[in-house]
Structure formats: C-alpha cells, structure tokens
Amino acid sequence: MPQDCLRPAAPSISLLHNKAGNYRLLPGGVAHCPGIVPDEGFEVVRVQLQTWLPLDQGYPFIEAYLKSVGRPVQAVCGTEMRVPAPLTRKDWSDFNTPYREQLRRWGLMYGDLSGVCRSNIALADHAPETASLCAFSYTAPTASTEGGFCLTGSADIAQDGTIIADGDTSPAAMQQRARYTIDAIGARLIELGLSWKDANQIVIFHVHEIPDLFGEKLLGGLGESLRQGVVVYRARPPIAGAEVELEVRGARRDLIVANTFRG
Template identity: 35%
Template sequence: MIKTVDAPNGGYRFMPGVSQYSAGVAALPGFALERVRFSKPVPLRQGFERIAQILKDAGRPLTAFAACELRSPAPFTESGFVSFNEEYIGFLKAWGLMPDGVNPVARSNVCPKVDPPSEPGFYAFSYTVPASNAPASFVIAGSGEAPEGKANYRDHAIRLGDTSPAAMQEKAKFVLGEMERRMSAFGGDWSQTTGVQLYTVHDVYPFLESELGKRGVLRHGLTWHFNRPPVVDLEYEMDCRCVYTERVVQA
C-alpha cells in the first residue's frame, strides 16, 4: 500500500512526490476539496495573493491550499525548471505549508501552444472546506512520460524525441499507469473521477479508444488542452480529479 501523509492543519492527506509538488491529495474525513478556476491565468505572485484572499473569504487558513494548476509561456529547460520551482516553493514555505521541508501541494504546470501567458501563473487551484459526511474527493498531480525524482527528465523520458503514433501510445500508457498508481494511494480509480485533463499537441486519436476508453477514462468526457508539458522534450501529460464543487472566478 502506498503511504500517504496528513498535511498539518490542511484538512487533507497527500502522497509524497518530489520537492516541487506532491503526487496527489485527498480530503480527510470531515472535509471536501473544492476547485476554483480563474477566467484567465493570473501571474504567480498576484495569483498567490488572490488565492490567499479567497481562502480568507471562505474562512480557511492558508494551509488549506492543497493543489494547483499552472500555466507557463513555454517549456522550461531543466535548469530553468529548477529555478522556477525554487521561486514557487518560496511562497509555500512562507505560507507555512512545508514546516518539515516536504511539499504537500499537488500541481500541474503546462504550456499553451496557442495564446500562452506572458509569465507563469495560476489557471486553477483546489482547497479544503469542512464538510460532514462528504463523499471522498481527491486531486492527482500532473505527470508526463518520465519518472519523477530522477536527476533529470530527459535521460528517463519514454521514447525521447519520438512522436510517432507508436511512441505516443507508449508515452500515454506510462502516464495512464502513473495516474492509476497515484489514485490507488487514496483508494481511487477512473470510476470515481469527475474530471480528466490531457495536455499534448500531438494526435491521440489512434489510441484514444484502445487506451483511454478501455480503462474508463472517458466516462465523463476528456478535457484536452492544446498544451505542452513544462519541460523541454516531454510531449504528453495528464491529471485527474474527483471534486464535486467547482467554480470560475473573474481573473
């Protein structure tokens, strides 16, 4: 069984991941996750300020911040990604989310090919609210076609540099398997998801039914963002969630 850890004062538990994000979060008993999407991406610093105000208005502490979805102008180099993550983690530490140095917040970070933002920022975020007898809720962090926690992504990416139909299918199989592994940490599977998001600029139709369909991924449809993963040379990313309350706010 995959180990999960309770987030201090957050109302959720998380599956430990890498320094920049956890692999996923799930609401603890007595709480539920809610998702807020901005009408357009909000730059990072401004986004943290907006999120802080939304949490305050909801009567929730900063530590209720559980997951986020970011948008960046273009894929980062490996070193550029490290620098960005240091900036992002600085905000989490200032919010008291990493008292022991472990990051509990799940995250996706992708790069729109069409009309990208001018700087990294928030697309959406999720937080916990008190909710007695609420159904289970979880948010699974985004994963591309390379294992997390290695020295770099490039040397471990599935079929590096190959975007043929067969290669894309192999990349998808890896990512789908990672989504399933992460959901299993919270007793979840595709039958419980309320939203599934795909990020790629390549054709997925050749395996849409055979891989995603047969696993039950498409039961509520699929949100396909014409985006690239956040690191150069990665081509396919997904995330998923089981969240019953979602809303959109003006950016």
C-alpha cells in the same frame, strides 16, 4: 533524476497529515506532492480564475479568497499554472525555487517535500506572456461522505528523469508516452485508496497526434470513467522534450471566480 521531478511514492510510504488544512498527502516531490485526500467531513473545492493572474499576483489572490470563505491558507491542496513555453531542466529548477519558498511561507512544505499538488502546462496556442495562475484547489467542510481528491498531473517522464520515447513523436511513440501517463495516474489513485471511478474529469495535454487515443489500449480502457468526456488541450508538459501530460480531477465543487475578487 532531478530532485524536483515528481516521483510516485512507494506503497509502503504512509500518508502525511496536514492537520491545519484537513487533508492527507502522498509525499514524493520537492515541488509538488503526487496526491491528496481530504479528511472526513471535508471536500476538495476547485476554483478556476476567469482571467489568469501572474504568479506574484496569484498568491495574494489565493490568500484573500481563502480568508473570505473562512479557510486557512494551509487548506490549499492544489495549484494550476500555465507557462509561456517548456523549460530546460535548469530553468525548471530555477522556476521551482520561489514557488517552494511561497509554500514554505504558507506552512505547506514538509522538510524538503511539497504538500501541494500542482499542474504546470505550456500551452501551444495563446500561451501567457508570463507564468500564471489559472486555478487552485482547497479543502472545505462538507456534510457529504465523499470528499473527492486532488492529484498532480503526470507527464511522460520516468521515475529516473528519462523522457519516454525521447525525441520521437511518431504515432507509436506518442501512444507509448500516453500509455505511461495513464499507468502512472492509475498507480497513484491506488496509493490513495481510489480508482478511476472516483474521477469526475480527465484532462490530456498533447500537440502531436496520439492514434487511437480512445481505443481500449489507451483511454478507452478506463471504462465508465469516460462517461463525462475528456478535456483535450493543445499543450505540453512544462519540461522541454516531454509531449504528453494527463490530469485526473476529483474536486467535489468546481467554481469560476472573477480575478477582480479582493475579499
């Protein structure tokens, strides 16, 4: 498996503590961590950009925004990106190199492991011309007893790097791919001491039809978690050959901000 692909942390692995950013994280990937939970007295805030920014402009935007709200850059716990098209394995590794360097400058790498969740999606319709930042998450003080969480999206790629049902987009294969992502997210929630009931938004990305997606064997089996609906995009994971990605969000505040913001 390429070392920059997400590997769910084993249950025996303890959470790392980002003291400056006020959250604990599951170690597991060199480009993105599987998930985070905020410290007591803090919550996850998600900021969606009204207009996306190329990554080289997105990083300083994050810095300026966090400074304006009195939070250190180490409070970043999630980034959401959109790429022009799925990447080959080599291009994927090349893409991650400058990103990891940025995280290291922010003090968000733990040795060779990333301390930040990430979503990275290739849209099938109206894709950006260059890799772009569309949203990010950070931790902030709260009086609430529930701080939420942030997770990295799960694609239909096994722990050893094998693509589930590789090369097959038949109805049965698409169901198998979707099932894998649901199981992977469910396991990650358990590792963080959470459940599907803690989620406030489910997002799925796919292009080929997934028959009976809302049936009991797939999303329908999540029960009350579906009360707030499911966001569906015509899109794929960022690695060529993958066809389904699932995200589960748990931010306690969700904001939309104009990209003209300069602090």
